[in-house]
Amino acid sequence: MQVTRxxxxxxxxxxxxxxxxxxxSSKKKRAVQKKNVDVRRRIELIQDFNMPTVSTTIKVSRDGQYIMxxxxxxxRIRCFDTYQLSLKFERCLDSEVxxxxxxSDDYSKIVFLHxxxxxxxxxxxxxxxKTRIPKFGRDFSYHYxxxxxxxVGAxxxxxxxNLExxxxxxxxxxxxxxxxxxxINPIHCLFATGTAEGKVECxxxxxxxxxxxxxCALSSVTADTEIDGLPSISALKFNGALNMAVGTSTGQILLYDLRSNNPLVIKDHLYGLPIKSxxxxxxxxxxxSAxxxxxxxxxKDTGKIFTSMEPEHAINDVCLYPNSGMLLMANxxxxMNIYYIPVLGPAPRWCSFLDSLTEELEENPESTVYDDYKFVTRKDLENLGLAHLIGSPLLRAYMHGFFMDIKLYHKVxxxxxxxxxxxxRKEKIRQKIEETRAQRVQLKKLPKVNKELALKLIEEEEEQQPARKKKRKNLPNILTDDRFKVMFENPDFxxxxxxxxxxLLNPLVSKISEKRKKKLKILEQQAAQEQEKEEEPEGKPSDAESSETSDDEKGWVEEVRKQRKLIRQEEKVKRQERFKEDQQTTLKPQFFEIKTGEEFRSFKDSVKKQKLTKKTLGDRLKLQEKLGTLSVSDTTVGSKQMSFKLKQxxxxKKQQEAEKQHHQERKNIRRSASHLKSKRGRRRPF
Known part of the structure; x- marks a missing residue:
């Protein structure tokens, strides 16, 4: 299903x-659906809602059950039953319709003009x-x-x-x-016909x-329209007792009141194509209009555009399903195309699920837009090493990120x-093992995540136990509630x-948390040494502890100030460390930077030569003498020629001397093999 706006x-x-x-076969259909995503996502509202080659006209019966x-x-003609969502029957004809x-209200009485x-x-x-008319027909109407x-025709x-x-x-x-x-007007039965000369006769x-x-021809012709002759009438439709819409062959729609010769509204399609419906x-x-x-x-009052649709193939006929927002099109x-526009009306009763489906799509628009693309942020691109693709056709900028092809994303x-x-896979296996372990009979112990919070809840529960016995009310416990189960299992929480x-929000919890940490260490040591089901007994707080808590409650403002000072000091230290790291670190060359190496030596030499050509000969000689790369060997050959010899x-020099010394050592060590001679010995019998 495709959505346009x-x-x-x-x-x-x-x-x-x-x-x-x-x-x-059905087996091959299932195989194609598994492979092709587009086939799997399509909505087949009516089974086999198509024609062998081309569909010319389409209509809906008055009872709304049949689409023909x-x-x-x-x-041929095909009749589709909307209650069964399938083809009712198909009849082949002798000539095109x-x-x-x-x-009739159903499909029992049909008239075809061939x-x-x-x-x-x-x-x-x-x-x-079957009967015949004297001239070729183009349209007909039924007077009830x-x-x-x-x-009417040629x-x-x-x-x-007369059918009676x-x-x-x-x-x-x-x-x-x-x-x-x-x-024919359905109210007062006025018959109107549109002529080839651009007139409407009633x-x-x-x-x-x-x-x-x-x-209507003179009203539709303006200074901007370029036509070879007068436009003819190509479409005609009554609405109510007084309104009539006329479509011309040059692409204009004129809305008339039958009491006036001048049109109320003139709408131009701006394509110069005849209006068909x-x-x-x-x-x-x-x-x-189409x-x-x-x-x-x-x-129809102002002529302001509401919306438009431009399908891929040429349109032959359009039909609006009565009292709904469904539009059927033969092309x-x-x-045959089916469009659903919720603004025009609800879905028909036989496909009422479309309303709930469109509501879900509106709630989750990201699932229907760009199904074959992945939304990534700039940070994601840097992590993947694709930051250099920003600005290329492979990335499409959208809000605070980019859209990229999902296949390219998975590959990278x-x-x-x-x-x-x-x-x-290992993480999933570990989670499965942990789930099976949780089902065993275990000792009563604290969870792995948020141990201090769990210990705090246990202490509060034990303190409230006598009050619960008096009131006889079972208050909810977070530790045993399944809704908060993930908070003590997932390390992300x-x-x-x-x-x-x-x-800053919990300045007075610091000392209490230290006490809980000590208690946690004691519990862990006891659990490691003795695996018993006894809980740790808790004693009453001493006078010193009560005095400490009271002092903390009195001086909570000072504690907040201390925490703020500590936070500022930590931020300064972090800034200094970052500054030192920035000075020490060296940036790696990007893909567009020139790297040092043998392959770039010629490029650097050419740049140096260009700079040297701008200087005088004396300055160049002085510069090269300082560097020790050149020495003047012969300057007396003519007045305009000079020769130079490169210095080593x-x-x-050290490398040449080392090579000479190495060759000399090899000559001294080498021994001749002239004293070695081959001797043939006789074979001894066994």
Whole structure:
């Protein structure tokens, strides 16, 4: 499931992720789901909600139980049952479907308008009847009071087919050369047709007379629009008794009040593509308009954009599930898209789990964003040795850190610490052993973590025992409570008594804690020597101890001041130590610094030569004589030529002398082998 956000409106795409073919076995499907993360994370809302190649139109029945869609190739219709979340039936047709309509509340009465001028009727069991119209049809509407079907197409006439009588009636003659779309108002049953000349003609079905003509082409043409001719009407939709939205072939939507010739709002998609679908969303006063590239939602009163969606493939048809925030789309792709927008409304009853799912995603947004990336801070990069990647395409800056590829992160982490898994495994084994030991019968002893706190709680419990007996109330004990069990087992919860906050907030606990530490040492020694189940007896505090505590309570202010002075002194000492360490430590060369070595000698020599060329000849000779690297051997050869001879350094002289001496010693020690001769002896018999 993919989540996008535009204008603070979240849009959940429920059709993202790869789809598995129908012909593979269930075993192979499970294997693919284990390997591919995208397949495992996808949400299959309706099983096999797709077409073989392309889906052309999509509609929902009035009862909301069935979703019907047409597509190619081969031409077919598929009906999906939302209660079963699967395919109800599939029927193949003779030719491609231009548009269709569901006349009943369920799928029992369907009318198809084909591209070859045929009109096909289907009932619940399948094909029922087929007839033909004189011209190629483009759209049709059903008039419920008279049971008439109005067909418009590549003709100036509007053909009427009465389903009650089963015959054609007199057609309506319009002034247009062709009619593209039509619609009937559900309240007062006004019939409107959009022409190729950019006009909308309205007819009264009762008298079969034209009651008005609306010229939309002149209102849609502005100085910025570049068109070859007048725009034609490509979409038409009524809303209520007085509102009507008209879509043009140049990408404009005009919202009209039937009592006025001027549009209330003009909205331009700015793509120059014909509008294919217009829908009204009454609870939020929105209009959903779509062309082949984008779906836009905007306010019908102000024209302000609400949100938009731009899918990967071209859009053919859009359908809004009634009384919900679900949007269905047929496009130039086998998979039909499903979008869920919680702002528009709740999820339908058959997929009510989407509401709880989206709420969980909103509570934990980090789990759904950047699943294949790891968020790291600058300190993490320094620990991994990847600080030099800051600013490169491998790191994407985000808030106080960076996003990096999760595969690269795991690879670098394994290189930095290859034994991390072994350490983790040993720690888990140790924890398991400790858990098994805890189940044995053990002596009553203090925990390993926060021993002083545990001893303090034991002492308080023993002091409160007589009071409990009198009141007869069982007060909760932290040591035996499972909620605080980790505090005495996990070393991460160890109380740091050396911290500044603890020392300033608990100045009077210092002497008491020292007494507890002594007592702990005594208990540990006794536990090591004698493994008995007896508890350490406690005596009453002496008069000296009581006087010490009273003195501490009186002079708590002085104790706080002493602790502050000690903290300041410790900070000064730490600063001095850090300063000394900074002076002693030498920074290691970075990857961009020039290191000393044989491979960089030529680079340094070239730099020195460039500096020497800027000086005069006399200054260069003086400088090289001081260094002892050159000596003038011959300066009398001509007036413009000089020759120099390099001097040998003392180290080179010593090395040559040592080599000569070594060769001389080897010559003195060497002995000739001329006196050695080979002698053949006779073999003795056995």
């Amino acid at each position: 535009l204008n603070e409106v979240k849009i959940y795409s429920l059709s993202t992720g790869p789809s598995l073919p129908e012909w593979i 869609a047409t597509g190619t190739y081969k031409p 231009v548009t269709f309509d569901i006349l 591209c070859d001028r045929y009109i096909e009727f289907h009932s619940q069991h399948g094909y029922y009847y 009071p008279s049971c008439d079907l109005y067909f 003709s100036s006439e509007v053909y009427r087919l 009588q089963g015959r054609y009636l007199n057609s309506l003659q319009t002034d247009a050369s062709e009619n593209n779309v039509c619609d 007819w009264d079905p009762r008298t079969r007379n034209r009651v008005g003509v609306l010229d 217009i829908l009204f969303q009454d609870p939020l006063d929105l209009i959903i 062309d082949s590239r984008i779906i836009k939602m905007w306010n 130039e792709d086998p998979k 982490k394994m290189m930095v610490n290859p034994f991390a898994y072994e350490e983790y 160890q109380v740091d008594e050396k911290s500044e906050e603890f020392r 350094s003392e180290q080179q």
